[in-house]
Amino acid sequence: MRKQLLATCAGALLVAGSHAAMAADGPHKKAIEARQAMFQLYSYHMGLLGGMAKGKIPYDAAIASEAAANLDAAANLGQSTLWPAGSDNSNAENGKTRALKEIWDTYPAIAEKSEQLKEATAVLAQNAGNGLDALKSSIGDAGAACKACHDDYRAKKK
Template sequence: MRLSSLALATFGITAMTVAAFAASHANPALEGPVKARNAQMGMISYHTGLLGSMAKGETPYDTATATAAAENLAAAAEMNRAVLWVEGTEQGAVAGSRAKAEIWSDAAGFEEKAVGLETAAAAMVTAAGTDLEALRGAMKGVGDACGACHKPYRGPKN
């Protein structure tokens, strides 16, 4: 029996739709950690952006705002990773994830990088409340810590 081009096209579209549905509903229990860590990364990005804007002179330096942003950055960096970075939530397994499998295959390296961000964020809390030059100096540590983790452990945007 020969299938017509229309039948083949219909079959192909149906197969892709089923596959996409299955992938997006593979394990709803794993979607929560991905959403939570994306929110965590959003908070880190937001507060780093506020501090960076001051460091670059795009917005005026304000001790209270800088301190609040740095404290929030530090709190976000210190969140318990056990409930956020759940094995099986790597990129391609759960929608919205950019986590590379290396996070779990090199857990010690990932933990080291995460602690590096905690350390840099803690230094930022002190620097942000000191003066603009101290804040500027601490920005390098935060930026380096972010990059040190993103390069080996974050996949490309989908």
């Protein structure tokens, strides 16, 4: 019984501990949370559009159009305060960020990826409401732009 209790307790502490380790609490907490909110909006709207393109969600022109417009708006947010030096994933106080130090070390190389994303979301915003085929024909470039940045600048999930 006592051994079991210890095991349960260790498990609970592990969960509690991993939660504490995930939340950013250093000087870059606000900037990290803000950029993660931006990525959350990318992800949510790409999820809706991708779901429609794959036939998992019924195509709806109004929703597709709104989702693509939102994605384009999110891709065009100014980011000059969102990436302070030192807010990469090499420091535990930055929490669960997966932003690799390469972003800063190779800057402004990442800006090219950002431009590719904006070009793709602009086309997607024009096309997404014009039928499922139009959505399908333009979502690939947006997905590729997401992936290109993740491949180079985001740590793999642990």
